Amino acid sequence: MNKKLLNVCNLKSKVEAEKILQGINLEVETGEIHVIMGPNGSGKSTLANVLMGHPEHEITDGKVEFEGENINDLAVDKRAKKGIFLSFQYPQEIPGVTVENFLRTAKTAVTGENQSIFDFKFLLEDKMKLLDIDQSYADRYLNKGFSGGEKKKNEILQMAVLEPKLAILDETDSGLDVDATRTVAEGIKKLASDDNAMIIITHHNQILDYLQPDYVHVLVDGKIVKTGDMDLAREIEKEGYAAYKPEKVEDYKSAKNC
Amino acid sequence: MSEKTQVEDIDRSLHDTKNENKYRYKSEKGLTPEVIKDISREKDEPQWMTDFRLKSLEIYQQKEIPDWGADLSDLNLDEIIAYIRPDADLQSDWDEVPEEIKNTFDSLGIPEAEKKSLAGVGAQYDSEVVYHNLKEELVEQGVIYMDMENAIKEYEDVVKExxxxxxxxxxxxxxALHGAVWSGGSFVYVPAGVKVDIPLQSYFRFNAPGAGQFEHTLIILEEGAEAHFIEGCSAPQYSINNLHAGAVELFVGENASLRYSTIENWSRNMYNLNTKRALVEEDGVIEWVSGSFGSKVSMLYPMSILKGKGARAEFTGVTFAAEGQYLDTGAQVIHAAPHTTSTVNTRSIAKGGGKAYYRGLLKATENAHHAKATVSCESLMLDNDSVSDTLPIMKLETDDIDIGHEAKVGRISEESIYYLMSRGIDEEEAKAMIVRGFVEPIAKELPLEYAVELNNLISLELEGTIG
Incomplete structure (x- = not known):
């Protein structure tokens, strides 16, 4: 049975003095794949970062609930421990820290259980095979010298290892060629299950050829202005965002729950 | 993991075990020719050494305290007692080392280090070496490893030269001060072609309030010889300013190869003003690995003089300055022959208002054609109160030299911390991870137990930095 994971109500945020999110309503249940589309600067990445708890973004109104608990003031690492994961658009390079060492530390932190070096090695090997990632990446420094595609694959590897309940994928398909998009999308597909949910932020449809979203949301000027299914994504691909204005918000189901 | 609110609260009990001071000889405060003569007489030194000490004292009295780098105005040299020798004679058998001194060494892990088949242990307790041992097979190959006092007597000509x-x-x-009051230290001689395949380790330590430490290390590698010398330092903390002004002289013969590793972790009241130099003959190699932690002030710039054609120097260093510390460290390389090469790779970290500077010299003489030098120094500041900078100086008398230089000064990136935290890692561990990664190129050059110690030091330094 589907379970409510995320409930975002009238969420408003600012970074420094700039208001970005202008009242977001969004509800996500287990087993669902949500897609958020929107023009550049509409607040897609901000939404991802606010959900993850980026300290520079301040929530000015509304609330974020995860599994029924208000997490507005929860620190980033605590959110990760609850099962929220963000695949970064621009993952940071951390020189001197190997992928394996980093992920073992992260897995220990998220699960609260010590990871034996050997058991973890096998787990990592399995996940790397699943995502068709060369084993040598385990010993490389985190994202250091990785190509754009390698960084994105590495984000999905982290997701596979940490097994979050809610994964937010921020532009995971941007900057990837056709083959890389397919590999990454197939990887995501393998990880999607009835027990977790995904929010995929994209402005391409390519990745949607591999994943069947349950909802497609259009985000313009910090608001979700329309919600639909795959047909909406196809329409936007043809027509662009010109027709979508924040003043013409069509009520989305979770707004009623606020 | 135990919680600490400040780095000053680090449990230093291991290093701070003070023994009741039992000294059979203690110099008067301040330095006079009479004090110097007493020191020399007590050591039963040859006349040339007594004369050398007296001449050094004259020079010392004429020289001014350096007015660049760190502030040395709080250093009261008259207060520093030059020479204290423990109530123990040199021992060759561990069982005969006095219990009290042994307990101190036990807590520092010296006997364990020997069990791990280190070739020899020369541990300095205050000013004189009290324990020395060297593997028999090395003795048979003609390797000499002993304290400087005895080396002067047994190998007078080599030492004098x-x-x-x-x-x-x-x-x-x-x-100059060192020349006047030096005491203790190690003498290493490796004959031509002999390769010492296990590291020689020395551990220096203080145990007297106000006592300066002026140990002298002299290492001579003949043609084709190879050795690795590890110098470890730790000192208990006292309220009186302490001074460390040792000297390390390394002679690397043709085709010989020497690695000199140090982690200095002085207590926070120490002035560490050490001088280290290496002279490298044709196709010889000197490798320095240097970690500077602790101390109140450090000014330390090991110099490699590449005298012979094709000689090579490598310097790898890490410096970590926390609150109240001024660490001014770096490497000096002098290319004085054709086809010489040098690589300098350093990392400086500053936190809690600490100051960590890289100060380096790269010099090439007229005949250093086809020389190649690479300098890479990176600084990381963990907060806005700390200062870290790089001050590289180049003096080139030839154009025919290939130089690569890279200097980076930066603060720990909030975005990197956010990224690691988004994977469930808490802020403190995220910072420690980034710092450990920053020094990883250095850590991997260290002997394993030192690399572990370096990581532990970083974790301790970063505990309680949040909030």
Missing amino acids: HFMQLITPNDHKFS
């Missing part, structure tokens, strides 16, 4: 030839009393006030 090399002693304070690389570092002379005229170099600066503290090398």
Whole structure:
């Protein structure tokens, strides 16, 4: 049975003095794949970062609930421990820290259980095979010298290892060629299950050829202005965002729950 | 993991075990020719050494305290007692080392280090070496590893030929002071073609309030010889300013290869003004690995003089300055022959208002054609109160030299911390992870137990930095 994971109500945020999110309503249940589309600067990445708890973004109104608990003031690492994961658009390079060492530390932190070096090695090997990632990446420094595609694959590897309940994928398909998009999308597909949910932020449809979203949301000027299914994504691909204005918000189901 | 609110609260009990001071000889405060003569007489030294000490004292009295780098105005040299020797004679058998001193060494892990088949242990307790041992097979190959006092007596000609030839009393006030009051230290001689395949380890330690430490290390590698010398330092903390002005002179023969590793972790009241130099003959190699932690002030710039064609120097260093610390460290390389190469790779970290500077010298003489030098120094500041910078100086008398230089100064990136935290890692561990990664190129050069110690030091330094 589907379970409510995320409930975002009238969420408003600012970074420094700039208001970005202008009242977001969004509800996500287990087993669902949500897609958020929107023009550049509409607040897609901000939404991802606010959900993850980026300290520079301040929530000015509304609330974020995860599994029924208000997490507005929860620190980033605590959110990760609850099962929220963000695949970064621009993952940071951390020189001197190997992928394996980093992920073992992260897995220990998220699960609260010590990871034996050997058991973890096998787990990592399995996940790397699943995502068709060369084993040598385990010993490389985190994202250091990785190509754009390698960084994105590495984000999905982290997701596979940490097994979050809610994964937010921020532009995971941007900057990837056709083959890389397919590999990454197939990887995501393998990880999607009835027990977790995904929010995929994209402005391409390519990745949607591999994943069947349950909802497609259009985000313009910090608001979700329309919600639909795959047909909406196809329409936007043809027509662009010109027709979508924040003043013409069509009520989305979770707004009623606020 | 135990919680600490400040780095000053680090449990230093391991290093701070003070023994009741039992000294059979203690110099008067301040320095006079009479004190110097007493020191020399007590050591039963040859006349040339007594004369050398007296000449050094004259130079010392004429030299000014350096007015660049760190502030040394709080250093009261008259207060520093030059020479204290423990109530123990040199021992060759561990069982005969006095219990009290043994307990101190036990807590520092010296016997364990030997069990791990280190070739020899020369542990300095205050000013004189009290325990020395060397594997028999090395003795058979002609390797000499002993304390400097005995080396002067047993190998007088070799010592006289090399002693304070690389570092002379005229170099600066503290090398002059060293020449006048030096005491203890290690002498290593490796004959031509002999490869010492296990590291030689020395552990220096203080145990007297106000006592300066002026140990002299002299290492001579003949043609084709190889060795690795590890110098470890730790000191208990006292309220009186302490001074460390040792000297390290390394002679690397043709085709010989020497690695000199140090982690210095002085207590927070120490002035560490050490001088280290290496002279490298044709196709010889000197490798320095240097970690500077602790101390109140450090000014330390090991110099490699590449005298022979094709000689090579490598310097790898890490410096970590926390609150109240001023660490001014770096490497000096002098290319004085054709086809010489040098690589300098350093990392400086500053936190809690600490100051960590890289100060380096790269010099090439006229005949250093086809020389190649690479300098890479990176600084990381963990907060806005700390200062870290790089001050590289180049003096080139030839154009025919290939130089690569890279200097980076930065603060720990909030975005990187956010990224790691988004994977469930808490802020403190995220910072420690980034710092450990930053020094990883250095850590991997260290002997394993030192690499572990380095990581532990970083974790301790970063505990309680949040909030």
